[in-house]
Amino acid sequence: METISFEKVSDETLPEVLEIYTYYVLNTTATFHAHALTKAEMKEIVIFESPKYCTYVIRQNNTIAGYVILTQHKKREAYDATAEVTIYLKPGLTGKGIGSKAIEFIQEKAKEQKMHVLVATICGENRPSIRLFEKNGFTKCAHYKEVGIKFGQYLDVVAYQKII
Template sequence: MSNLLFKPLEASDIPALMAIYNHFVVHTTVSFHTEPVTISEFTESVIHPNPLYQTDVILLDGIVQGYVQVMPHKKKQAYDTTGEVTIYLHPDCVGKGIGSAAIQHIEAVAKERGFHSLISTICSDNNPSIHTFTKNGYIQCAHFREVGFKWGTFLDIVTYQKILG
């Protein structure tokens, strides 16, 4: 990878990241949104008032290619050492190792902030994401059947976890 960089999210990054996310809303089952999100909905999903959580923009050769984030797993204090990891990459970037680099980056951020466990919840149809998390040491710990409904089809989700140690 020529020049891969992760930088903290800035407000000016939100439109480009939202466009990437909405691509998956409109064209795939990766997102369980059924309609494109608005700027306010997207902003709320990538900015958290607690500085423990973070969204970083993924840049390749200076061009926005997606984002990676560690956000709250649940809104109860006992879960504070567990983070939810999410990655969205521009469709042209899939299969180039950027997802693995993003996971390794966000794990380092999470360790610095005292997280013990990271979880990623993935649509069971999303084989590239499942492969990337598995390749990076995440283990499937749950499979929930038919919990989403999109385009006339019930969808499963799988949860992958990694203990950071």
């Protein structure tokens, strides 16, 4: 039987997290980074000083399948009860229920940190990610037209939110 578990990202798991992210940077519009990041740059994205925010690797049968981030939404005190959630899964592992389990898990972590709202910021053409968040109770709250450029095309960004 398949088991899904979560553990905090560490220096030991960082290289595999970077490998997953690099795939999305180089091959997709899921992220707007245009160049592969260094290990130090990736560490800044996934390891936080504040205990309020965290990144977890997602293990499927003890093998890293992806990672989920709970991070600061904006650097203003009024946003302290709002966090952004991001999920990246290894290619080939999407559409198998892992993302939904990651959302359930990170929502509980967000509640423990007294979060009130979770926001997901998604490239407008990333239909699988949009479906994932909609399926898990997030609703569209913003649509920014042509705000990013990647692979020579202008891209929309949509935001989804869930009050938890």
